[in-house]
Amino acid sequence: MPSRRAFLASLSTAAVAATTDAKKAAQMAHDWRRPQYHFLPAANWMNDPNGPIYHKGQYHLFYQYNPNGAFWGTMHWGHAVSPDMLRWKHLPVALAPDPNGPDRDGVFSGSALILNGTPTIIYTGVKPETQCVATSDDQMIRWKKHPANPIIAGPRPDLKAAGFRDPCVWKEKDGWYLALGSGVRGTGGMVLLYRSSDFVHWTYLHPLFEGKADPQKLSEKDPVGSGEMWECPDFFPLGNRHVLLISTMGKVYWYVGKYADQKFTPEANGHVDYGAYYAAKSFLDKQNNRVLWGWLPERRSKEEQMEAGWSGVMSLPRVLTLGKNNQLLMEPVKGLESLRGDVLRMKPRLVAGDVPVPNVSGTDCAEFLAEFAPGTAQEFGLVLSWSQNPIEIAVSPQRNQLRINQQTGEFRAASGEPVRLRVFRDGSVIELFVNNRSCLTAREYQPGLEDLSVFARGGNVMLRSLEAYPITPISPDRLTTG
Ligand code: DQQ
Numbered sequence: 001m002p003s004r005r006a007f008l009a010s011l012s013t014a015a016v017a018a019t020t021d022a023k024k025a026a027q028m029a030h031d032w033r034r035p036q037y038h039f040l041p042a043a044n045w046m047n048d049p050n051g052p053i054y055h056k057g058q059y060h061l062f063y064q065y066n067p068n069g070a071f072w073g074t075m076h077w078g079h080a081v082s083p084d085m086l087r088w089k090h091l092p093v094a095l096a097p098d099p100n101g102p103d104r105d106g107v108f109s110g111s112a113l114i115l116n117g118t119p120t121i122i123y124t125g126v127k128p129e130t131q132c133v134a135t136s137d138d139q140m141i142r143w144k145k146h147p148a149n150p151i152i153a154g155p156r157p158d159l160k161a162a163g164f165r166d167p168c169v170w171k172e173k174d175g176w177y178l179a180l181g182s183g184v185r186g187t188g189g190m191v192l193l194y195r196s197s198d199f200v201h202w203t204y205l206h207p208l209f210e211g212k213a214d215p216q217k218l219s220e221k222d223p224v225g226s227g228e229m230w231e232c233p234d235f236f237p238l239g240n241r242h243v244l245l246i247s248t249m250g251k252v253y254w255y256v257g258k259y260a261d262q263k264f265t266p267e268a269n270g271h272v273d274y275g276a277y278y279a280a281k282s283f284l285d286k287q288n289n290r291v292l293w294g295w296l297p298e299r300r301s302k303e304e305q306m307e308a309g310w311s312g313v314m315s316l317p318r319v320l321t322l323g324k325n326n327q328l329l330m331e332p333v334k335g336l337e338s339l340r341g342d343v344l345r346m347k348p349r350l351v352a353g354d355v356p357v358p359n360v361s362g363t364d365c366a367e368f369l370a371e372f373a374p375g376t377a378q379e380f381g382l383v384l385s386w387s388q389n390p391i392e393i394a395v396s397p398q399r400n401q402l403r404i405n406q407q408t409g410e411f412r413a414a415s416g417e418p419v420r421l422r423v424f425r426d427g428s429v430i431e432l433f434v435n436n437r438s439c440l441t442a443r444e445y446q447p448g449l450e451d452l453s454v455f456a457r458g459g460n461v462m463l464r465s466l467e468a469y470p471i472t473p474i475s476p477d478r479l480t481t482g
Contacts, residue, residue: 024043024309025042025043025477025480025481027309028043028308028309028310028478028480029477029478029480030478031308031310031427031478032364032427032447032448033308033427033428033445033447034310034427034428034478034479034480035313035426035427035428035429035478036364036365036426036427036471036473036474036475036478037086037336037339037365037426037471037472037473037474038296038313038314038315038316038426038429038431039061039080039082039088039313039314039479040310040312040313040314040479041063041065041078041080041090041310041312041479042090042479042480042481043070043309043310043480044065044066044067044068044069044070044309044310044311045065045066045069045070045071045072045073045305045310045311045312046063046064046065046078046295046310046311046312046313046314047063047064047072047278047279047295047297047312048063048064048109048166048232048278048279048281048295049061049062049063049279049280049281049293049294049295049314050062050063050064050077050109050110050111050112050121050123050281051077051110051111051112051113051121051123051281052112052281052282052283052291052293053112053113053114053119053283054283054284054285054286055114055119055138055140056138057083058081058082058083059081059082059083059084059085059285060079060080060081060112060140061079061080061081061082061088061293061314062077062078062079062094062095062112062121063077063078063079063080063295063314064076064077064078064108064109064279064295065077065078065093067093069306070305070306070308070309070310070311071302071305071306071311074097074106075097075106075107075108075126076093076094076095076096076097076107077093077094077095077107077121077123078090078093078094079091079092079093079094079140084335085285085291085317085333085335086333086335086336086338086339086474087474087475088474088475088479089482090479090481090482091140091141092141094121094136094140094141094143095107095121095123095134095143095145098145101125101132101145101149102125102130102132102149102150103123103125103126103132103145103149104125104126104127105126105127106125106126106127107123107124107125107126108123108124108125108126108129108165108166109123109124109165109166109231109232109279109281110122110123110124110131110166110167111123111167111168111169111281112140113169115135115199118135118136119135119136119137119138119140120133120134120135120136120199121133121134121135121136121143122151122167122169122178122199123167124164124165124166124167125149125150126165128154128164129154129163129164129165130149130150130152130153130154130164131150131151131152131164131167131178131180131202132145132146132149132150132151133145133146133148133149133151133199133200134146146200148200151199151200151201151202152194152202155180155182155192155204156204159182159184159192160184160185161182161183161184161190161192162182162183162184162185162223162228162229163181163182163183163223163224163229163231164180164181164182164192165180165181165182165231166180166181166231166232166233167179167180168180168232168233168234168235170235170236174195174197175195175196175197176195176196176197176199177193177194177195177262178193178194178195178196178202179191179192179193179194179208179233179235180192180194180233181229181230181231181232181233181246181247182229182230183211183213183223183227183228183229183230183248184228185223185228186213186218186228187210187212187213187228188210188211188212188213188227188228189210189211189213189227189228189229189230189246189248190207190209190210190211190230191207191208191209191210191230191233191235191244191246191264192204192207192208193205193206193207193208193262205262206262206263208233208235208244208262208263208264209244209255209263209264209266211227211230211246213226213227213228214226214227217249224248224249225249225250226249227248227249229248230246230247230248231246231247231248231279232245232246232247232252232279232280232281233245233246234246234280234281234282235259235264236282236290237259238256238290238320238321238322238328239321239322240322241256241257241258241267241322241326242256242257242258242259242264243255243256243290243320243328244257244264244266245272245280245282245292247278247279247280250278251271251272251273251274251277251278252271252272252273252277252278252279252280252294253269253270253271253272254269254270254271254272254328255268255269256268256269256322256326256327256328257326267326268325268326268327268328270327270328270410271409271410271438271439272292272294272328272330272439273294273315273409273439273440273441274402274407274408274409274410274438274439274440275404275407275409275432275439275440275441275442276296276297276298276299276441276442276443277294277295277296277315277439277441278294278295278297279294279295280292280293280294280295280315281293281294282320285319285333289319289320289333290319290320290321291317291318291319291320291333292315292317292318292319292320292330293314293315293317293318294314294315294318294441295312295313295314295315296312296313296314296315296429296431296441296443297311297312297443298311298312298428298443299442299443299445300443300445313429315431315441316332316333316336316424316431317332317333318330318331318332318333318439319331319332319333319334323436323437327437328437329436329437330433330436330437330439331433331436332422332424332433336367339471339472339474340367340469340470340471340472341469341470341471341472342469342470343467343468343469344357344359344360344467344468344469345465345466345467345468346454346463346465346466348462348463348464348465349462349463350375350460350461350462350463351377351380351454351455351456351460351461351462351463352377352456352459352460352461353455353456353457354383354453354454354455355453355454355455355463356451356452356453357451357452357453357454357466357468360449360451360452360468361448361449361450361451361452362448362449362450363425363448363449363470364425364426364427364447364448364449365425365426365427365470365471365472365473366424366425366449366468366469366470366471367422367423367424367425367468367469367471368382368421368422368423368425368452368466368467368468368469369420369421369422369423369465369466369467369468370382370420370421370423370454370463370465370466370467371418371419371420371421371463371464371465371466372395372418372419372420372421372461372462372463372464373416373418373461373462373464374397374413374416374417374418374419374461375456375459375460375461375462376458376459376460376461377456377457377458377459377460377461378396378398378399378457378458378459379394379395379396379399379403379456379457379458380394380395380419380454380455380456380457380461381393381394381395381403381421381454381455382394382421382423382452382453382454382455383451383452383453383454383455384425384449384451384452385449385450385451385452385453386446386447386448386449386450387450389446391404391405391430391442391444391446392404392405392455393421393423393430393432394455395411395413395419395421395434397413397419400412400413402432402434402438402440403440404430404432404440404442404444405442405444407440407442408440409438409439409440410438411434411435411437411438413435417435418464419434419435420434420435420436421433421434422434422436424471425449426471427478428443428444428445429441429442429443430442430443430444452468454466
């Protein structure tokens with residue numbers, strides 16, 4: 001029995017903890033760096049999207065989550081639901097490491113599916129990296145780990161795999177297929193292919209696809225940093241082709257090509273996003289659209305993240321389609337428009353130098369759309385400004401480039417092709433879509449907005465249209481509750 005004094009002391013410690021938590025939550029609810037229409041957990045660390053799935057009228061989104069703070073570690077699967085992929089409700093953690101299980105050092109990324117009517121998750125348990133299964137009730141609240149875990153205990157030893165994680169599954173006529181992120185030191189990334197008829201016993205087939213790492217980077221200590229290890233493979237049919245996404249060297253790469261005899265042969269490739277965007281994962285929505293989520297990591301110090309009490313944001317959901325020459329096209333889901341407030345428009349005009357857009361100021365939460373017909377300008381776009389550190393969002397057709405300040409990416413316009421910038425500003429997130437085929441996400445830590453202007457340098461450009469919308473937050477407290 002604790003003494004009366006010890007009991008009272010424990011009560012006051014609990015009261016202090018509760019007050020600290022309430023203070024932290026209030027601080028986060030007023031933290032303008034926290035987005036208001038992108039998803040993020042109530043607090044703490046988030047990274048990869050995991051197992052997105054539509055089931056019985058609801059969108060479930062899981063994600064890599066550390067309940068112990070705003071830093072990477074003790075990976076769990078966080079969980080939220082939404083009727084429309086825009087408005088979210090937090091649910092209890094779905095999966096936690098089991099101190100006596102094969103996932104004692106972490107529940108890493110994976111996929112969710114409905115297996116013979118039962119919600120099922122396949123994920124990587126650590127350490128060593130093995131593949132594990134869990135099943136749940138229809139609400140996906142109570143998850144039970146499979147007694148046969150790990151269902152795949154490790155890679156075939158002769159493969160000398162640099163890693164073995166992030167399962168992606170699909171069904172074919174002759175059974176279940178599973179792709180795993182892997183790679184070989186000194187060679188390059190690799191996606192391993194497995195088959196099973198019962199989802200528990202898996203047979204290794206061969207690499208679905210292999211890459212060649214950049215020889216100049218091979219000295220890196222971390223095989224992911226050098227491209228010798230591929231994470232989070234995502235493989236799915238799209239139009240009359242197949243798409244493979246892999247995450248490595250801090251970026252997500254897409255390959256579009258043909259899938260035959262259980263081998264993938266790419267015909268085109270590119271970047272999903274040139275900025276702060278990683279570990280993308282797709283699923284089919286209610287209308288069978290292929291929708292992609294990605295993790296938007298922070299670009300501030302670890303200390304600042306810990307101090308803020310949160311780290312990591314989910315991208316907007318992007319609908320994928322195939323464009324000309326097997327290019328991957330990405331467009332934010334329809335429905336986002338329902339969050340728009342009153343539009344402010346600027347008339348078409350020729351722009352040379354800087355032209356301010358009147359009456360756009362003060363908002364942390366906005367969408368801007370601008371369409372240009374390229375003229376003689378070497379570079380043109382939008383400037384978001386504050387008293388200092390303006391943010392330039394620019395396209396240079398001559399240099400085949402898009403840019404947010406110093407961060408650049410590739411954008412190739414066909415001759416005379418109009419350029420459409422779609423910019424989502426949400427607290428510290430700027431998500432940019434150019435003609436729905438080149439994306440660049442930036443994290444910029446500046447409050448409010450003082451001015452918006454359109455600019456053209458080294459010549460002129462025709463601004464065909466400009467629309468600016470305030471966006472309505474999806475929660476009154478920046479998703480710190482509910
Ligand atoms: N994040 C997870 C891994 C994955 C990596 C761990 C990618 O499963 O390979 O948090 O960001």
